Amino acid sequence: MVLMLGSYEPTVWNVGWSPGTRILAVLVSGYHRQVINGLPSSVPRIVSSHDNQGACPSFSLSGDRLNSLNAVARQVFGRNVDMVFPARGGKALISGSGAEAGNWVTDRAAQSTESFRLADTPLAGEAGLDDAVRKGYLREATPADARNWQMAAAAAQGAGDVPPVYGGTKPRPVRMYHAYVVLKPFTLPAGLYGAHSATFFVPKGVPRPKGPLGHSTLYDFNTLSCAGVACRH
Numbered sequence: 001m002v003l004m005l006g007s008y009e010p011t012v013w014n015v016g017w018s019p020g021t022r023i024l025a026v027l028v029s030g031y032h033r034q035v036i037n038g039l040p041s042s043v044p045r046i047v048s049s050h051d052n053q054g055a056c057p058s059f060s061l062s063g064d065r066l067n068s069l070n071a072v073a074r075q076v077f078g079r080n081v082d083m084v085f086p087a088r089g090g091k092a093l094i095s096g097s098g099a100e101a102g103n104w105v106t107d108r109a110a111q112s113t114e115s116f117r118l119a120d121t122p123l124a125g126e127a128g129l130d131d132a133v134r135k136g137y138l139r140e141a142t143p144a145d146a147r148n149w150q151m152a153a154a155a156a157q158g159a160g161d162v163p164p165v166y167g168g169t170k171p172r173p174v175r176m177y178h179a180y181v182v183l184k185p186f187t188l189p190a191g192l193y194g195a196h197s198a199t200f201f202v203p204k205g206v207p208r209p210k211g212p213l214g215h216s217t218l219y220d221f222n223t224l225s226c227a228g229v230a231c232r233h
Helices: 069-077 125-134 143-157
Strands: 002-007 011-014 025-030 034-037 045-049 138-140 179-182 199-202 217-220 225-228
Touching (some): 025 034, 025 069, 034 045, 125 138, 125 179
Parallel strands (some): 002 025, 011 034
């Protein structure tokens, strides 16, 4: 058996197999850091992610984005993919019957998942945001935070050379998807893309967070500026 494993998020692949199964090689792709755990050192493996700028082409295992898999498989292994087994609940079960084996085999040198975490590196994505809330770097935003931004932005913009509108004009909508208020100096977690993106309000006197926004949006009360995807519309 040859495995092609892929995940956008930072992932530790804890590999186990049923007695009698032989894993010949493993290719892992993804955007962020990927680690293989549990396989004997004798099994060839390639880890080629965006973060490590791997030599092999990347691929996605999203349900509607499988068109790159066969091309990568042919380039690396000389044949097409036999079957795709999507992960569910953090586990990918490769079984023709769909039934789990009674006992899994792993290499005795397998390490704990936590041991792969880089020291002093914040958790990624939603886990990183939850951790920042627990540690007091962030708090969840409320509709009042959005209204305060709308009023501050309107006051800074002024009336301008625009005729009055009967009934008034509506303020520009504020994105409140996974919205947080930054409370103190903070580094944004990695992986704030797509469904894992967020919205940040930075109050006056609080520095703008470091790190890439990804697909997130940031409203900065210090400069009354908006940065990120929601500011482009």
